Amino acid sequence: MGDVSSCSTLCPLTSLLLLIQLPTGGPTEGFFVAGPSDPIVAVLGGDTVLPCHVFPPISAEDMELRWLRSKSSEAVFIYQNRVKQDEGQMARYAGRTSLVSDFLAQEEAAVRIQRVQVSDNGLYTCFFRKGGFYKGASLELKVAGVGSAPQVRITGPEEDGVRVVCTASGWFPKPQVQWRDLSGEKFLAFSEAHSQDAEGLFSVEVALVVRDSSAGNVTCSVLNTVLGQEKAMAIFIPEPFFPQASPWKLAFSVSLTVLMALLLGAGYYTMREHFRKLLVMREKENLRLVKEQDWWMEEEVLKDTDELRTELGWRKSTYLAAWRKAQLYADWQKEKFQACE
Incomplete structure (x- = not known):
């Protein structure tokens, strides 16, 4: 049963080190660990919980528990001998993580991360050890944040039409931007530029050339695809602004x-x-x-x-x-x- 219980979610180097340090025990000590089947969604600046379940149901109070970043195998949280261990923990998680102790007796263990940051986004591995037996499972944390409402302005005539620009900042992950006319139809042809600041938040600038003088209102909407939250702003383009509707260019x-x-x-x-x-x-x-x-x-x-x-x-x-x-x-x-x- 030792071969069956090998943790397939850990990277090869981590698995090798664990196998060397922690030899697997007999069949009577076996258990399985499972993480959430769906990604965990966390809002920027808020708190989130990374839970893992033990099967068959047994208490995790006397186990050694570790939550690692899957790519680097660095420790996010370590619980050993019924206390939190700070040694070996990644610096950026110090002071932001704690064990949800209420779950330990309910065949579940969970770590709470406070003040969620963009850098917390990604894959994690929870690792459980009891005696000489260990098991791990993977889970995904999706960090999301809604930024500023879009700002829309007319920048002038361009290519026999009117150029409008939409800007927004402070979004994560990269937001989805759409232009719509008064009837809700989407404009497909527009230019888009993105940038990230030092904290990893996205800013977006999207430009559209409206050539239909009867378009009236155009709306710029910015959507966070993880949270499903959207912010929008509309602007009215007067018909005389269009060269097709007035002799402004000749004049x-x-x-x-x-x-x-x-x-x-x-x-x-x-x-x-x-x-x-x-x-x-x-x-x-x-x-x-x-x-x-x-x-x-x-x-x-x-x-x-x-x-x-x-x-x-x-x-x-x-x-x-x-x-x-x-x-x-x-x-x-x-x-x-x-x-x-």
């Missing part, structure tokens, strides 16, 4: 052409006035420079004239002084010669 083109012509004319006039003002300023500046140059030349001429007058006066005074000396000398000579006679 826009004509208006744009006229506006461009006016802008060009205003620009030309402004440039012409600017150049004219520059020319007048340059002429004024040239005239000022000419006047300033004439003034300096006149000042230089006056200065040279004054210098010439000064030099001429000096020369004249020097000449007169020399002439007077010559006259005096002549008179002196004449007096001297007369005295000698």
Whole structure:
């Protein structure tokens, strides 16, 4: 019976280690462990329970109980010697897990996980050991969260229609987004983009080009497929927004052409006035420079004239002084010669 009781749900390495450490006991000690047949659904931020049943019905109070993550075989919760064992537990489950002790005497054991996170989503294995006999079963936890209500806005004309965009955030798992018209018919052609934040929550942006001017209201709905919960928002698109229903494109083109012509004319006039003002300023500046140059030349001429007058006066005074000396000398000579006679 030891071969029959091998845990098919554990990975090969874990099974090997368990077989080495825990040799199977005799047929009288045998039991089976079963997990829920359907996935367990947990809401983000809430609490959930991971139960496993023992067959035939026996108490699990004196058993060693372990809940592991199936992919990594790391411990989520360990119960041994009738107490919780913290050693070996994954860090992200510390302080968030506890044993539902009320079930132990009812051939059932369950672990409660508090404050459910996106990282809790996935497969688990519950492992039961009594004496030298062990058995395990697998169970799946589906984490789900409903995020913000969708926000819908019109972004403008595009491809002979009107482009509308729907955005929502904080959803898990990736939500399903649908566009519907007033009659409930789905729009099939739209673009969709998703992203995940650091906590693993999804944001979505979905764009739709509405080409039917009679569509009226369009509704964007965001659905959490796990919880079956949906949030929606509708927006009304006025008929004049559509190019088929109004000559807005032609009017826009004509208006744009006229506006461009006016802008060009205003620009030309402004440039012409600017150049004219520059020319007048340059002429004024040239005239000022000419006047300033004439003034300096006149000042230089006056200065040279004054210098010439000064030099001429000096020369004249020097000449007169020399002439007077010559006259005096002549008179002196004449007096001297007369005295000698």
